[in-house]
Amino acid sequence: MKRLWSLCGVLFVVLFTPYLLANPVVVSSQFKSQHTLHVEYTLDPITQQQAFSNTNVVWQASKGETLNLGMTLKPLWLKLSIKNTSLDDVPLIFSIDNPLLDEVSVFHLQGGHVLFNTKIGDAVPLANRQIKNESLLVSLTIPKASHSEVYLKVKNNGGLRVPLSLWKPSEYLKHKSKFNLLYGLLVGFILSLALTNLVLYGFSRRRYFAYTGLLLTLLWLSLAYLYGFGYRYLQPSGSSFQQLTIPTLFFICGALFVPLQGYIFGFAKSRLNRFQYWLAWIVVLVTVIMWFLPIHIAITLCLLSLPVVLIIFAGIAIKQFNREYKQPCSAFLIALFAFFCAIIYSALGVFNPFNLNIGVLSLTFICFLVCSLSLSYAVIKLFLMQRDAEVATQQNALAESKAKDTLMRERLELQEQARQDLEANIEERTFELQVTLRELEEKNRELEQLNMEDALTKTKNRRYFDKKLLMDIRRSRREQTPLAIIMLDIDHFKAINDTYGHLTGDQTIQSAADVIKQHLKRPLDEVARYGGEEFVVLLPNTPLAGALEIAEQIRKAAENTDIIVAGTTIKFTLSAGVYSAIAEDINNPSLFTDYADKALYHAKQTGRNRVVSYPLPD
Numbered sequence: 001m002k003r004l005w006s007l008c009g010v011l012f013v014v015l016f017t018p019y020l021l022a023n024p025v026v027v028s029s030q031f032k033s034q035h036t037l038h039v040e041y042t043l044d045p046i047t048q049q050q051a052f053s054n055t056n057v058v059w060q061a062s063k064g065e066t067l068n069l070g071m072t073l074k075p076l077w078l079k080l081s082i083k084n085t086s087l088d089d090v091p092l093i094f095s096i097d098n099p100l101l102d103e104v105s106v107f108h109l110q111g112g113h114v115l116f117n118t119k120i121g122d123a124v125p126l127a128n129r130q131i132k133n134e135s136l137l138v139s140l141t142i143p144k145a146s147h148s149e150v151y152l153k154v155k156n157n158g159g160l161r162v163p164l165s166l167w168k169p170s171e172y173l174k175h176k177s178k179f180n181l182l183y184g185l186l187v188g189f190i191l192s193l194a195l196t197n198l199v200l201y202g203f204s205r206r207r208y209f210a211y212t213g214l215l216l217t218l219l220w221l222s223l224a225y226l227y228g229f230g231y232r233y234l235q236p237s238g239s240s241f242q243q244l245t246i247p248t249l250f251f252i253c254g255a256l257f258v259p260l261q262g263y264i265f266g267f268a269k270s271r272l273n274r275f276q277y278w279l280a281w282i283v284v285l286v287t288v289i290m291w292f293l294p295i296h297i298a299i300t301l302c303l304l305s306l307p308v309v310l311i312i313f314a315g316i317a318i319k320q321f322n323r324e325y326k327q328p329c330s331a332f333l334i335a336l337f338a339f340f341c342a343i344i345y346s347a348l349g350v351f352n353p354f355n356l357n358i359g360v361l362s363l364t365f366i367c368f369l370v371c372s373l374s375l376s377y378a379v380i381k382l383f384l385m386q387r388d389a390e391v392a393t394q395q396n397a398l399a400e401s402k403a404k405d406t407l408m409r410e411r412l413e414l415q416e417q418a419r420q421d422l423e424a425n426i427e428e429r430t431f432e433l434q435v436t437l438r439e440l441e442e443k444n445r446e447l448e449q450l451n452m453e454d455a456l457t458k459t460k461n462r463r464y465f466d467k468k469l470l471m472d473i474r475r476s477r478r479e480q481t482p483l484a485i486i487m488l489d490i491d492h493f494k495a496i497n498d499t500y501g502h503l504t505g506d507q508t509i510q511s512a513a514d515v516i517k518q519h520l521k522r523p524l525d526e527v528a529r530y531g532g533e534e535f536v537v538l539l540p541n542t543p544l545a546g547a548l549e550i551a552e553q554i555r556k557a558a559e560n561t562d563i564i565v566a567g568t569t570i571k572f573t574l575s576a577g578v579y580s581a582i583a584e585d586i587n588n589p590s591l592f593t594d595y596a597d598k599a600l601y602h603a604k605q606t607g608r609n610r611v612v613s614y615p616l617p618d
Helices: 002-020 048-053 169-204 207-226 229-233 242-265 271-290 295-319 326-351 362-452 462-479 493-500 502-518 544-559 590-605
Strands: 025-027 040-042 076-084 090-096 103-110 113-120 136-142 146-155 164-167 483-490 526-531 534-540 562-565 568-571 574-581 611-613
Touching: 048 103, 048 146, 076 136, 076 164, 090 169, 103 136, 113 136, 136 146, 164 169, 169 207, 169 362, 207 229, 207 242, 207 362, 229 242, 242 271, 242 295, 242 326, 242 362, 271 295, 295 326, 326 362, 362 462, 462 483, 462 526, 462 534, 462 590, 483 493, 483 502, 483 544, 483 590, 493 502, 493 568, 502 526, 502 534, 502 544, 502 562, 534 544, 544 574, 544 611, 574 590, 590 611
Parallel strands: 025 076, 574 611
Antiparallel strands: 040 076, 076 146, 090 136, 090 164, 103 113, 103 146, 483 534, 483 574, 526 534, 562 568
């Protein structure tokens, strides 16, 4: 009996539902998927009760096309009828194929009663979704032999594009697996290109690789946000930042084309280049300002102004087309055009000015892929061409260097030969000069000896004594040691000269000098002929007692010395004046000789053959 009633219910649904519902989606146990759904929609400001009861609601049919109402801020109500013609409950996956919608409220009704309701969208946390997926998915169970109604209330600040599809869970899983595989391969390929460029920058330090890597990374992020993966993995808290993140990424990508164009087309300091760079900085500034604007104004500003900016960039690039780097420039223009097409396609999908049936973003994906390939080819080709030019320059420089080396070797050989000849001449002249210098040095030494010695006594002369006295005075003051000086004079020398003659006088002077020299034991002690029959002795580091002792020894030795001239024995005596002190005034060296001379004069006045020290005795 139950099966009979079920059969009757099925017949009722099959026969009468077409008259009750407009173009319902028919599902059964053999149902797999349907990508074009006939829905009814309205933008009238109605309440939930009005929508469910259809009271004073004017519904419009979508005619089976992707519903795209352009940039409108009004909430959208949609109604979808589903009938189940099988004798079993049919589980379905209801997919809203636009992950960028802010908020979608889903209500499943049967016979005016709400069987299920949920709220999804990128303004709702991922944890609140019935199915934790980057896509907007709702799981529905359609009772057997029945018809149901699904109501959707959609709110979005970035355009009302609501592509819908209905899937059997197993079929959707197959479809999603294939999509994720293809999406992962293509997006992974773009990411690998970005990483490759960054690695090349690390090796080559060419900045255009860094700019390309950054631009491709931003394209990869844009695709992640466009397909909902940015929301799922980067912003799962429900903040609707991705509505601003996508135009931000678009703006920055557009600005990054400018430095790349500078490297590929060559840096030319012209008004066009300066204008282009200023325009790029304005784009960056607008990107910052955009975050303080309402979302719909920010999106409109991006999608309307960025194509104009890209056209300006392309015009400047075409005007400055570099024939030397034709292939990189052409590839850059292709990449710029592909990015331009992606922005135009996105703008058409958001604003829908021509009622285009734009349901998915596959063309954006393709444009980004072409842009990534073209940019990578452009910078790699540019690098290879620059490297070839550098290699050619190095080879030319190497050839020139080899030629210069050959000439240099010949010059070096000539110079070596000339050097050897010169060295031989120099050695010969040097030997002659050394012989001459040695002879000259010997003559100078003899001359110097003559200048320092007294010819008669072979002692130091007065000139040497004056220099030596100044040196010893300075040492005495520096080291604070006493300096002693002894002035000696031959007594009654004039009588010897007058009696025996000048030859005997000279022998007497020589004997006196010999006696004095015999009593000087230290290397620094010096005796000099001061003048006529007068001698002076310098005794460094000698106190007065020591100087008196030496003077007394000299006096006694002279007294005991006999001079035999022509069989005649002549005796002579010496008088001595002694002075010893620590030098204080180096600018008055005659002070020592004056004091010693005064002591000598006193010795002469008091009987001769005496030693007197200064200060004079009372």
